[in-house]
Amino acid sequence: MDTPFDVTAWRPTRVPKPGDLELSDNDITSLGLQLQDQTNAIHAHAYDPNTWLQRAKTLKELRYPELALGDAHKASALCRKHLNRLDDGTKIFWRLGHRMGFWMLDPDEPRDEEQNDMLEQYLVRLQSRAHQVEVNCMYFFPEHEEGRFRRRAYPWIHESHRQRSDNLLDLLSQEFADNIANHEDDERPHCVVRRHAFGQSDNGKDTRDVLGVFAAKGIDAGEEILVDKTRTWGCNGPGRNVDMRNLFGGKGCGDPIHPNDESDDANLDLRWIRDDAGKQAATTLLNCRLLLCCIQDSVEHPLDHPLIARLTPTYREDKMNVYSLLHDFTLPNQALQRFGIDIFANHNFDTWVLFTIQARVLNNSCGDPIAECLNPLFCLFNHSCEPNVLWTTAEDHRTIRVRAARNLQQGEQLFVEYDGFMSDQPLATRRKRMMQWLDGPCQCSRCAREEKEIQRQRKEKRDSVSEVETREWDIPNHAKVVLPEDLLVPLKN
Template identity: 30%
Template sequence: MEAVENCTERIRKEPYNPHLWAKRASFFLALNYPELAVGDACKSRILFHRSLDRKEGKDCSAMLRMYDVLGQALYDCHCHWEAAGLWEEVAEEFPASHASEKAVALRMLLQSKQESAAMMGGTWWEQIDRLRDGCTTTVHYPWIQDHHLRRTQKLVENVNSELKQVTKQSPACYLGTSTLATRDDMLGMFTARDIESGECMLVDRTATATCSHVGALDCMNCFARIRGLPLQVSCCSGSYCSHACLELSLNTYHKVVCGQDFTWLFRPAQGLQHNASPLRPLLMLRILASCIQSGPETHPLDHSRVARLQPLARNNHVDVFTMAESVIMPMKILEQLGVDVFRNLNFDTMILHTTWTRLANNKAGSWDPIHGFIDEVTPFLPLFNHSCEPNVDFKRNSDSTTIQFFAKRGLKTGEEMFISYVNVQGMSLEERTELLWPWFEEVCLCPKCKEESAQALS
């Protein structure tokens, strides 16, 4: 731990020293954070190759040590596809090394994995992702400051201020400490006034969304089909369906991405009909652009859209991790947006991966007949807690990423509002627990489940 901290301080002074990044990668690997080791080793590799481009000579022994760390880290993250490709590249660069043997062994392993993936059925993309995706356990890294790991009172105040801004009349709801709270920062949404059954209490419009098909007549922000004359900005040809979407775009991410060509990022996702790996970096593009637009020195985990999201950093929850989507593509996005990923440690791998685990735990993706597949993280949906007997319903607008919330029954002032993350109607306690496990990885805390659990024990 001390070695990591000392190495980090040296990196701050010498951000373009490939040896320091390789050394810190080895420390992360020894501490069993292989995903962080992958990030540092990738940076080391880039810097080594830059030195070769400047004809500064090849430090063969140091580069091979870096490759050993990167190869082992990829293996530990179950990124066997990428590890095999890496060792094949190393074998060409260093023919006399052990790289060929490692590549052959990994290709044999991948053959077995491919046969298993095919037996599970599914679409071509699903089988590809099973073969190529790695994974890592979601954790709170000890080098991240404590206030970045908790939802603070300042966040609660910011969200309640947002609720006032998005509501034309007096806001119907506010954020507070949940009645289900098992820890200090477990929040929930409450009614700010009496609400009638069927009343639409909140419209949740997001700037953090992506889809696999955007038409020429679709809103740049929410992807809704533009009816009538489009609203346009003066800086580019972008069109919007409403003043709300235009202002949200300009105030969050548009100024940073305007004029940038991200065709290389969008092309692999075109035409997808379900959630697949090419969509992941597109969601990161929106949130990274929002973080950068909020200020070059703003820490991403302080950004309001990120700070409100909770990861599942307990019970050994597993998240997808690959070198391409989790490390290389975010680095390319950041560099295209003007961020020096070597000098600016606010966008280090542990911050990027922490951001992704929060997005992954809170995003609401679904197939759409017009847009193929929509993936989104809205500002307020992640703040509603689940109940197996919800008093609030929500639905996504047709062909758009905007969500509306409706009261399922009359609600009194100060009552906590609950939604259902998935349809559990008519299921037993055991069936509900199994179905809800991906969200909680523990028993459901709603009153219905508590009552039935108590009855089962009595």
């Protein structure tokens, strides 16, 4: 946000409303410059609620309600923090520093009540304006703390965070080579990652960034190709049914230490997230765990973390999504703070970064009623409705095992079936279902074959129907069609 962006790359996330005025290129350019200035102001005065509030307003005008909500929420939180400080009884000798970056102890100059009251009133006013922006960015139906939006790539995203680099591809192939399944009797890896997984472009679309997994050698039917255990996962709470055989309830996760991991530090107890998140706990926990990985691995910018950089997002033009104050703002920001991140001063974890990560995770994670996981190698496989590899989830809900469905040749692309319950369904049903993971219609060879067949049958039908129609409806040249308007009905008195 602190660098200018190309007007042509601007795609609002707000769902259009009737009566919306179009923003001209000039409007977008000047709002973009305003955004840039306000971001720089936030960098300089990270604890001043007014800087966050001003940027929230600009983001709202630029039609990014989810980002405006994020900034307004931070402005509110800062006002609350400063107001609490004013209320804690030590206010007499404390002064709120310039642009509110700090509180100063000034024992020689006690503040008078009037000054404190003025400051308090200012903060209360600011908080109420921030709250107003928050409210305007939510929809009140069906849930008053949610808003609707369309996921889009933000125009200011840095070039290096847009595409996967060759170095990253090498790293991914190395991860496949290091996978435990490769070391049983043959040291050669089973798989490599390659670009142009759906062929070279014939429609102008750049397929360089479409990755896929390919057989690095001949593989026998039934052979295990990959055992992919993830560290980025989340599980749902214990569920509501009280069942004494499962101390954690009837349907949820029954593991006593979950959602913590055996290797987690004692101070990283994540159960509070699960308890607060309710029925969406697994996804929220997965997102928080991913943030935790960035912090534990000391990666400066989360979009540089190889676990995140490898993921391709999906931005379906027409799909409406929901953002939630609790799941997308309050809980991730509280988690970041508990993990030691200053969410006001560290801009690498800004709201747009969290939404960018989310768009990638959604397109690459998989789950069951108990858990939601992001498996770092499995997520690179493309889908086919006639897969050549099969996958199963282990009992821990976090490990995916992949094996060959038939003999595979070196160089063949390996395809899994994303939804195993779809294979018996007709083309249209399968494609509709697959839309949630693919940006467009499924391009697998079975779909292409069936589509061709359907087109052929349609053409055949059209040709035979038009023959019949010609016979039945053809009007001889000499016959004149009598239209109702041509009929004169004699009227008698």
